[in-house]
Amino acid sequence: MKKPKVLCGNCDKAYSTRSKFIAIHEKIDLPTGLGYLLRFTCNKCKTEATSMVLSEDDIKSGDSPMLRKIKDNNGHRESKQEKERIVNENEVNKEKKNK
Numbered sequence: 001m002k003k004p005k006v007l008c009g010n011c012d013k014a015y016s017t018r019s020k021f022i023a024i025h026e027k028i029d030l031p032t033g034l035g036y037l038l039r040f041t042c043n044k045c046k047t048e049a050t051s052m053v054l055s056e057d058d059i060k061s062g063d064s065p066m067l068r069k070i071k072d073n074n075g076h077r078e079s080k081q082e083k084e085r086i087v088n089e090n091e092v093n094k095e096k097k098n099k
Contacts, residue, residue: 006051008042015042017053 005014006022015022017038025048026039039050 004053006038006040006049006053008045008047008049008051010047010049011042011045013042013044014054 004017006017007014008022013021017024021043022040023043024038024040028037028039028050030036030052035053037050037052039048041048
């Protein structure tokens with residue numbers, strides 16, 4: 001079974017959600033239904049952090065459902081911006097030809 005893990009951004013370590021090295025304060029369900037966030041204190045570096053709960057494979061590959069959604073949204077936004085840029089260039093070129 002793949003153990004759920006959280007990442008501490010300060011000391012760059014991945015901890016099991018049942019680890020003795022973190023103290024969990026709050027569990028926040030994501031509105032997308034793709035998982036949840038944990039707000040916790042890392043006992044090693046003594047800082048508070050918030051992390052999405054990820055599987056070990058997601059951490060190793062640098063991939064997660066949330067990252068995929070963000071990448072998809074960015075790709076959609078960039079393609080929309082590219083279409084708008086092309087339309088604007090075409091309008092400018094038409095105006096130059098008409099002069």
